[in-house]
Amino acid sequence: MSQPIKKIVNIHLQSTIQHPDAALETFNIQTTGELTIKGNQSYLVYEETQNDKAVKTTVKLNSDSALILRSGFVKMRLPFVKGELQTGSYDPGYGTMMITTNTKQLRFEDGQFRVEYELLINEEVVGTYTLELIYTEAN
DSSP states (O other), X not given: OOOOEEEEEEEEXXXXXXXXXXXXXXXXXXXXXXXXXXXXXXXXXXXXXXXXXEEEEEEEEOSSEEEEEEEESSEEEEEEXXXXXXXXXXXXXXXXXXXXXXXXXXXXETTEEEEEEEEXXXXXXXXXXXXXXXXXXXX
């Protein structure tokens, strides 16, 4: 089996959130991370800061599914499979909540990942999310 390929990458993350009866929210993050490619599986690892605390994020990507794992100040497991309900978890520091994703669109190719999904808690849609990750090799 071949060795994994590792690269330092620049990452642009844009997230839009539409909660019921609320204005659209957009967040942009620019950071640096590491891309690891093992066979046809890609892993993107980066750190971001939320409320002055570090959160490590790992995004496992392939053409038909994805998984976002967060650890640190916030713990989260967010799975995506297009057209399927997937169970995940979210722990903001005071207890774990079970969450469900309903993936509407998922695309991953050439350094671009985009997912559109509904987030459900107790079978109720609490928001519609779009997450776009674009990464390029750092110089």
